[in-house]
């Protein structure tokens with residue numbers, strides 16, 4: 001079975017969020033986890049069905065399987081709650097960088113972040129990784145406590 005590429009998942013999501021696509025995990029949760037129709041989800045987030053399927057495909061690939069992806073999306077959502085976009089879409093439809101004020105088209109936002117704001121991307125990735133490690137530790141602790149209770153009761 002294919003391994004889950006956690007690092008690649010975090011990188012992918014961090015760049016999506018910083019580049020202004022902060023809806024991506026919500027869209028994936030509705031489409032992939034809850035099984036809502038692609039047309040209605042795409043419409044809700046103002047993207048094409050093709051884009052939505054593309055996001056899902058990338059997440060499934062990096063997760064190793066669709067089953068794993070369904071479990072991972074809520075975790076990714078949890079660990080990225082404090083990550084905010086640095087390129088934002090303004091009312092006139094332009095995408096403006098909140099750090100350097102440069103405006104750009106929608107398809108250039110991620111490249112802009114990667115090229116000019118690598119340190120912000122690194123910080124976001126580190127924060128997500130730290131939060132993930134915390135969750136893992138909490139799960140491990142809960143597991144151990146359960147084992148202790150079980151052992152002492154028997």
Ligand SMILES: [Zn+2]
Pocket residue numbers: 097098099100101102112116117
């Ligand atoms: Zn910028």
